[in-house]
Structure formats: structure tokens, C-alpha cells
Amino acid sequence: xxxxxxxxxxxxxxxxxxxxxxxxxxxxxxxxxxxxxxxxxxxxxxxxxxxxxxxxxxxxxxxxxxxxxxxxxxxxxxxxxxxxxxxxxxxxxxxxxxxxxxxxxxxxxxxxxxxxxxxxxxxxxxxxxxxxxxxxxxxxxxxxxxxxxxxxxxxxxxxxxxxxxxxxxxxxxxxxxxxxxxxxxxxxxxxx
Amino acid sequence: xxxxxxxxxxxxxxxxxxxxxxxxxxxxxxxxxxxxxxxxxxxxxxxxxxxxxxxxxxxxxxxxxxxxxxxxxxxxxxxxxxxxxxxxxxxxxxxxxxxxxxxxxxxxxxxxxxxxxxxxxxxxxxxxxxxxxxxxxxxxxxxxxxxxxxxxxxxxxxxxxxxxxxxxxxxxxxxxxxxxxxxxxxxxxxxxxxxxxxxxxxxxxxxxxxxxxxxxxxxxxxxxxxxxxxxxxxxxxxxxxxxxxxxxxxxxxxxxxxxxxxxxxxxxxxxxxxxxxxxxxxxxxxxxxxxxxxxxxxxxxxxxxxxxxxxxxxxxxxxxxxxxxxxxxxxxxxxxxxxxxxxxxxxxxxxxxxxxxxxxxxxxxxxxxxxxxxxxxxxxxxxxxxxxxxxxxxxxxxxxxxxxxxxxxxxxxxxxxxxxxxxxxxxxxxxxxxxxxxxxxxxxxxxxxxxxxxxxxxxxxxxxxxxxxxxxxxxxxxxxxxxxxxxxxxxxxxxxxxxxxxxxxxxxxxxxxxxxxxxxxxxxxxxxxxxxxxxxxxxxxxxxxxxxxxxxxxxxxxxxxxxxxxxxxxxxxxxxxxxxxxxxxxxxxxxxxxxxxxxxxxxxxxxxxxxxxxxxxxxxxxxxxxxxxxxxxxxxxxxxxxxxxxxxx
Numbered sequence: 001x002x003x004x005x006x007x008x009x010x011x012x013x014x015x016x017x018x019x020x021x022x023x024x025x026x027x028x029x030x031x032x033x034x035x036x037x038x039x040x041x042x043x044x045x046x047x048x049x050x051x052x053x054x055x056x057x058x059x060x061x062x063x064x065x066x067x068x069x070x071x072x073x074x075x076x077x078x079x080x081x082x083x084x085x086x087x088x089x090x091x092x093x094x095x096x097x098x099x100x101x102x103x104x105x106x107x108x109x110x111x112x113x114x115x116x117x118x119x120x121x122x123x124x125x126x127x128x129x130x131x132x133x134x135x136x137x138x139x140x141x142x143x144x145x146x147x148x149x150x151x152x153x154x155x156x157x158x159x160x161x162x163x164x165x166x167x168x169x170x171x172x173x174x175x176x177x178x179x180x181x182x183x184x185x186x187x188x189x190x191x192x
Numbered sequence: 193x194x195x196x197x198x199x200x201x202x203x204x205x206x207x208x209x210x211x212x213x214x215x216x217x218x219x220x221x222x223x224x225x226x227x228x229x230x231x232x233x234x235x236x237x238x239x240x241x242x243x244x245x246x247x248x249x250x251x252x253x254x255x256x257x258x259x260x261x262x263x264x265x266x267x268x269x270x271x272x273x274x275x276x277x278x279x280x281x282x283x284x285x286x287x288x289x290x291x292x293x294x295x296x297x298x299x300x301x302x303x304x305x306x307x308x309x310x311x312x313x314x315x316x317x318x319x320x321x322x323x324x325x326x327x328x329x330x331x332x333x334x335x336x337x338x339x340x341x342x343x344x345x346x347x348x349x350x351x352x353x354x355x356x357x358x359x360x361x362x363x364x365x366x367x368x369x370x371x372x373x374x375x376x377x378x379x380x381x382x383x384x385x386x387x388x389x390x391x392x393x394x395x396x397x398x399x400x401x402x403x404x405x406x407x408x409x410x411x412x413x414x415x416x417x418x419x420x421x422x423x424x425x426x427x428x429x430x431x432x433x434x435x436x437x438x439x440x441x442x443x444x445x446x447x448x449x450x451x452x453x454x455x456x457x458x459x460x461x462x463x464x465x466x467x468x469x470x471x472x473x474x475x476x477x478x479x480x481x482x483x484x485x486x487x488x489x490x491x492x493x494x495x496x497x498x499x500x501x502x503x504x505x506x507x508x509x510x511x512x513x514x515x516x517x518x519x520x521x522x523x524x525x526x527x528x529x530x531x532x533x534x535x536x537x538x539x540x541x542x543x544x545x546x547x548x549x550x551x552x553x554x555x556x557x558x559x560x561x562x563x564x565x566x567x568x569x570x571x572x573x574x575x576x577x578x579x580x581x582x583x584x585x586x587x588x589x590x591x592x593x594x595x596x597x598x599x600x601x602x603x604x605x606x607x608x609x610x611x612x613x614x615x616x617x618x619x620x621x622x623x624x625x626x627x628x629x630x631x632x633x634x635x636x637x638x639x640x641x642x643x644x645x646x647x648x649x650x651x652x653x654x655x656x657x658x659x660x661x662x663x664x665x666x667x668x669x670x671x672x673x674x675x676x677x678x679x680x681x682x683x684x685x686x687x688x689x690x691x692x693x694x695x696x697x698x699x700x701x702x703x704x705x706x707x708x709x710x711x712x713x714x715x716x717x718x719x720x721x722x723x724x725x726x727x728x729x730x731x732x733x734x735x736x737x738x739x740x741x742x743x744x745x746x747x748x749x750x751x752x753x754x755x756x757x758x759x760x761x762x763x764x765x766x767x768x769x770x771x772x773x774x775x776x777x778x779x780x781x782x783x784x785x786x787x788x789x790x791x792x793x794x795x796x797x798x799x800x801x802x803x804x805x806x807x808x809x810x811x812x813x814x815x816x817x818x819x820x821x822x823x824x825x826x827x828x829x830x831x832x833x834x835x836x837x838x839x840x841x
């Protein structure tokens with residue numbers, strides 16, 4: 001989707017433009033948000049944050065700012081920064097329902113360290129490829145459980161299995177994954 | 193799960209791949225987030241959001257009448273004319289206002305005949321009916337407005353933080369520039385937060401009996417989360433709340449619909465902590481409470497579209513049908529408003545008793561009403577809710593089949609099998625069950641053939657994966673240990689275990705009121721009064737009732753059959769639109785067929801259908817033996833299982 005396409009849609013209908021933008025990028029934005037808020041925010045916090053991202057994007061569209069570069073990167077930047085903002089709000093908030101993991105606070109800056117980007121990309125690529133090698137439904141189970149933080153019951157619904165079966169498959173898949181990551185040289189990092 | 197670091201350092205490319213190849217958001221979640229973003233946008237752009245709440249209308253007072261919105265009368269409207277007088281208990285002040293006269297004999301009932309046969313023309317009505325319908329609409333608007341404590345678009349908002357730099361800009365920063373950037377962002381974030389906090393306050397109180405860290409004995413009574421906003425609150429004091437409520441409701445109606453509307457002044461009570469009723473003076477909490485001269489309110493939750501104050505009944509999705517006016521007298525009438533559903537199972541309408549109070553009309557009572565309960569359905573659901581009353585002992589096998597539905601799965605269409613053996617003595621009361629997930633994949637077939645397949649697959653020697661045991665006092669549930677961490681040196685780990693005291697005793701049976709206890713919250717979640725909700729350890733039909741059958745309009749008894757030697761009703765259920773539209777399109781259940789035992793209310797076989805009309809899962813009981821024929825409940829040595837796992841005291 002380009003800026004021009006967005007403007008054309010905007011001219012047609014603001015609502016239509018919002019919907020198109022949301023449908024195309026909601027999964028990406030959600031992935032970015034959960035990557036930052038996973039260890040500190042509730043499901044509601046994440047949904048609230050994703051809605052904040054799109055609210056900001058709608059406002060940007062209204063203001064007439066042109067998205068001259070890659071729209072996807074722009075959205076990613078807004079999503080990341082909004083999530084970091086939300087992370088701080090949750091960290092500073094008084095709600096007793098949010099448990100703050102001290103580790104997360106120190107993880108944030110490291111997540112942005114430029115000099116580590118190349119290593120990070122390669123490492124992420126290997127891990128994802130190994131998870132994909134597990135085959136379905138184990139790949140989906142591991143990703144939903146450990147990236148999206150879904151419960152066994154929720155995963156069970158999405159893969160048409162029982163929660164007990166999901167739990168069991170997850171346990172076995174982790175063991176296989178550990179062996180595969182060791183082979184790939186990532187076994188010493190205590191990833192799993 | 194913090195012991196798993198796989199995804200803690202994921203780069204953007206991988207994130208994009210995860211989002212694209214493994215999206216997780218359900219349609220329901222997407223719609224919720226999208227609606228949230230639109231709402232924020234609409235609120236922010238100072239647009240008039242008239243349609244936030246369906247029936248919200250500007251109301252200056254009940255004495256100012258609007259012209260009615262005339263709608264075409266429908267057959268359904270004619271049907272509800274039958275509902276009216278006699279549905280109210282002790283809340284009718286109409287008679288008190290009628291010159292001290294007493295009794296129903298003075299209540300002149302007028303039924304308005306609506307001619308529904310004259311298509312395209314408006315039915316002639318009593319002029320008074322039109323006026324009363326207007327008054328009812330005004331009162332309904334007042335009531336709906338009162339349910340929402342805030343003017344949402346006037347609530348303080350967090351100021352947007354400054355626009356962040358792009359990925360490329362961040363990537364081009366030196367380490368020093370990046371640290372400065374983070375510091376600046378922290379400063380802006382703190383400023384935004386401080387500014388927002390200056391305009392609102394949130395406090396919470398928990399109430400219970402006993403030591404909250406002794407979760408075995410601690411009795412949780414409730415939690416109150418209060419908010420104060422310096423703009424956007426409809427009222428500024430509890431007196432204003434009370435005055436407003438009394439302007440359109442009688443005190444008895446307030447007491448009934450909004451119990452604990454006004455709480456004790458919370459000034460002097462330390463917030464954000466647990467209060468113990470057994471050792472200290474605790475506040476008398478209410479929906480609204482004053483604290484340091486400011487009004488605080490507690491809502492159903494934080495989502496804007498669910499900002500309702502607590503009420504006895506909720507009414508969902510008003511139908512586009514006119515308010516039906518009956519029981520007309522000079523100073524009272526009954527108004528029936530049609531809804532798609534209400535918080536009370538099998539009740540679909542809001543019926544208001546409206547009376548004159550001086551020059552104004554006020555609501556004297558509100559009741560979810562009609563249609564008449566279907567006696568046969570009621571008998572079935574009551575049996576399902578109380579199955580343990582209808583047999584003493586059971587031994588049986590249970591099989592759950594789940595169809596593989598992924599298009600890329602070579603085994604698509606076949607199903608996985610979970611098997612379980614069950615033994616239960618309702619009178620002891622004792623129970624034992626164990627189960628496992630079979631390795632076999634089989635094709636979906638009729639319930640009778642699936643029972644035969646399960647018989648062939650089941651092996652009592654197979655490693656158990658889950659077990660439950662009730663020793664007559666406590667009920668335990670655990671997964672057999674597995675080597676979850678992959679480290680054989682530290683043995684196996686329990687992945688799940690729990691226990692509770694929810695064991696049914698015959699002596700307690702009378703205090704459980706069953707089906708009538710069910711109720712939905714303002715956000716369509718079914719709830720029940722836990723103190724009167726009956727625990728059961730044996731196979732029963734309760735979960736089917738509380739998940740599906742509570743809405744009698746959604747199912748029918750379509751025949752009878754004999755399954756595994758048990759006489760059964762055949763029940764066909766179709767998910768109502770107000771539930772199904774929120775379900776996942778692919779995996780949601782759109783309908784099911786159940787064989788329900790006529791004698792015990794146990795669902796013997798249930799076939800769940802997806803939106804594509806294929807059977808997506810099936811649950812059956814087979815080899816069922818009751819009472820004298822049932823195999824005895826085996827004893828389990830819980831010490832061998834490891835009682836310390838259960839926080840047992």
C-alpha cells in the first residue's frame with residue numbers, strides 16, 4: 001500500500017481508508033506491540049496499544065502528512081514507539097494488576113541497539129526457520145504459546161485440538177526444538 | 193512464561209514474517225481493536241458521536257414530550273401485548289399514589305388492539321397510547337443515560353507524545369544520540385503521564401475475610417476500582433446522583449435495579465489495599481462514593497463501550513419495534529420494550545411499570561419479561577443442571593473427537609481422539625477419572641460408529657495423562673508428570689494440578705437454585721451466584737445449559753432416539769446471531785445436535801458443527817452403566833501422587 005493509494009481511499013471514504021489500513025497492518029502492528037509488552041502488559045493493554053497506533057495513524061492521515069518513505073517502516077516505527085510509550089505507562093502506572101518484570105526494563109534499550117542488529121537478524125532467522133521445521137501443528141503451537149502468549153485453551157481452539165493435547169505437543173516440540181537449535185549453534189544461550 | 197527466551201530479541205523481519213505467516217488475532221479481537229481505534233479517533237476529532245450508545249438521546253426532562261417515532265407494527269409487537277400486568281412484585285407504588293385506594297381491582301387494564309393486517313398503514317391507536325409511548329421512550333433514554341456515568345468525549349485524554357523518528361533515523365543514530373533520544377522520550381513520556389494524572393485519579397479496594405495470603409481459607413468478597421476525572425463525569429456528588437435517579441425512578445426501583453448505588457464516604461480510608469472484614473472497620477462500598485470532596489465511580493470495566501454502572505438487569509440490542517403500551521390508567525401504564533436478549537435466560541423484553549409522581553412520569557419497576565417458559569424445555573434443562581439427583585452411581589467411557597481442519601494437513605477430515613474412563617458415586621460422593629490422548633487418527637462417522645471405534649482404540653494400559661479424584665471431601669485434578677523442561681536429571685514436572693472443596697453433598701441440595709440463577713453481565717458473559725451454584729463431580733448437562741441452552745429460543749427438541757441403550761431427546765441448537773457474530777468464523781461453533789438422556793439430563797452424544805456445516809467435534813459417552821451395574825470408584829492413594837503439590841493443608 002502506498003501513500004497515493006491511501007490518499008485515494010481517503011478521498012473516497014475516511015472510514016474505508018481506516019479499514020483498509022487496519023486490515024492490512026493489524027497483524028504486523030500486533031506482533032510489534034506484543035514483542036515489547038509481552039512481559040509486562042495484559043491482553044487488554046496490548047489491544048489498547050494497537051488501537052492507539054491506528055488512532056495515531058488516522059490522525060496522521062487527517063493532518064495531510066505525506067508518507068514519503070516505506071509506509072510499512074513508518075507504521076513499524078509508530079507501533080514500536082507507541083508500545084515503548086505504553087510500556088513506560090504500565091511501568092509507571094499504579095494499577096496493581098500489572099506485574100513489572102525488572103528484566104524487561106533493561107531489555108528495551110538493548111532491543112534498539114543498532115550495532116546488534118545484524119546478529120539479531122541472523123539469530124531470529126535461524127530460530128524461526130527451526131520452529132518452522134517442527135511442522136504443523138507444532139509450529140503454530142510454539143509460536144502462539146511463546147510469541148503471542150496464548151493459553152493452551154486458546155491455541156486448542158485455533159488448531160482444533162484439546163488443551164491437554166496442545167500441552168503435550170508443546171512439551172514434545174520444545175524438546176525437538178532444543179535439539180535443532182543446539183545443532184544450529186544456539187544451544188548454549190539457554191533459550192528453552 | 194519467563195523461562196523461555198526464544199522470542200525476546202526478535203528483529204523486524206522476523207516480526208513481519210510471524211505477523212504474515214502466523215497471524216493470531218481472531219476476527220472478534222480484530223473487530224474489538226478496530227472499534228477501539230475508531231472510537232478514539234471519533235472522540236478526538238470533536239465529532240458528535242451520537243451513535244455511541246444505541247438509545248442515547250438528549251433528554252431535558254420527562255415532562256417535555258417528543259413527537260413519537262411511528263414504526264410499523266409487527267406481529268411480534270402484537271404478541272407482546274399479551275405480556276403486562278401481574279409481573280411486578282413488591283415495587284408498585286402506583287396504588288399508593290391513587291388516592292390511597294388499594295388493590296388490583298382498581299387497576300383498569302386497557303389492551304390496545306394493533307391492527308397488523310393493514311400493511312403499509314399505521315394502526316389507529318388510543319391517543320393516550322401515543323403520549324404514553326413518548327413518555328416511555330423519554331424514560332428509557334434517561335435510564336440508558338444513567339447507566340453510563342461519563343460523557344465519554346469529555347474525559348481527559350493523554351496528550352500524544354511527539355512523533356517518533358523512523359527506523360532509518362534511529363538506525364543512523366550514534367550510541368550517544370540514541371541514549372539522548374531515549375532520555376528525551378522518557379522525559380516526554382513522564383510529562384504526558386504527569387499531565388494525565390493531574391486530571392484523574394484511580395483507587396482500588398479489595399474486601400475479604402481472613403488472611404489474603406492464606407488462599408485456602410481466605411474469603412474474597414469483592415473488589416472496587418474507583419475512578420475520578422476532573423472532566424467528563426456526569427455528576428459531581430453522590431447527592432446529584434441520587435437526585436438524578438429520583439427524577440425518573442422511584443426509590444424502590446433504584447433499590448432494585450441499582451443496589452448499593454451510593455456508598456460510604458471513602459475519605460480517611462487508605463486506598464489501594466485489601467480490607468479484612470474480620471479484623472478491621474471496612475467501608476460500605478457503593479457504585480458512587482465521595483472521597484475528599486470528589487465523586488468517584490466504579491464501572492463494569494475500562495472499555496468505553498462497556499462503561500456501565502452495576503445494575504440488576506442488562507438489556508442487549510434493542511429491536512426496531514415500538515414500545516408496547518398496556519395497562520393504561522390516568523396515572524400509570526406498563527411499557528414493554530423488545531430486546532434481542534436480556535441478562536436473564538429466556539427473558540427477552542424490558543417491561544417498565546410507569547407511574548405519575550406529581551406532574552412527572554417515573555419508572556416504578558423494571559423487569560425482564562416473557563416469553564412464557566417452555567415447560568418441556570425447562571424440565572430438560574433443570575434435569576441437566578441437576579443430573580446428580582437422578583442417578584446414584586455411574587461408570588462409563590468418554591470419547592472426544594476433534595476434526596483436523598487445516599487445509600494443508602494431509603490428514604484433514606480425520607479426527608484426533610481423547611479417551612477417558614469415569615467412575616462416580618454421587619451419594620458418597622466419590623469420583624475417579626483418567627484419560628489420555630490417543631495416537632490414532634480416525635474418520636468422523638455417526639455417534640454409534642464412533643463409539644465402536646473408541647472401544648477398539650481404548651487401552652486401560654495406556655499411559656495416563658490426566659487424572660481426577662474426589663475422596664468425598666476434596667476434589668483433585670492433575671496431569672501425570674512429564675519431562676517438561678527436557679532435563680532428565682531433575683525428574684519430571686507436573687504441568688497442571690489443582691484441588692478444591694467444591695464437592696456436592698446431598699444435604700446442601702436445597703440451597704442450589706439452578707437454571708434461574710444464571711445471568712449475563714453487561715458484556716454478554718454468563719455469570720452465576722457461586723454460593724448457590726451446585727458443584728457436581730459426575731457427568732451432567734450443566735455446561736451445555738450455561739454455555740448454550742439458557743436461551744430457549746436458540747434450540748428445539750426435534751425427536752428422540754436410543755443411544756448406547758439410553759433413551760434420549762434429540763436437541764438441535766443454532767447459535768443466535770448476538771453470539772455467533774462475535775465468534776471466530778472458521779472455528780466457531782454455529783450449531784450442534786445433542787442426544788440428552790431423558791432420565792438423567794446427561795448429554796450422551798454431542799455433534800458440534802462449524803460454519804461450514806461439517807462436524808468439527810463430537811463428544812460421546814459409551815459403555816455406560818448406572819447404579820447397581822456400575823463399576824465401583826477406585827481408591828487413589830493421594831500421598832503417592834504427592835499431596836504437597838496441591839497446597840493441601
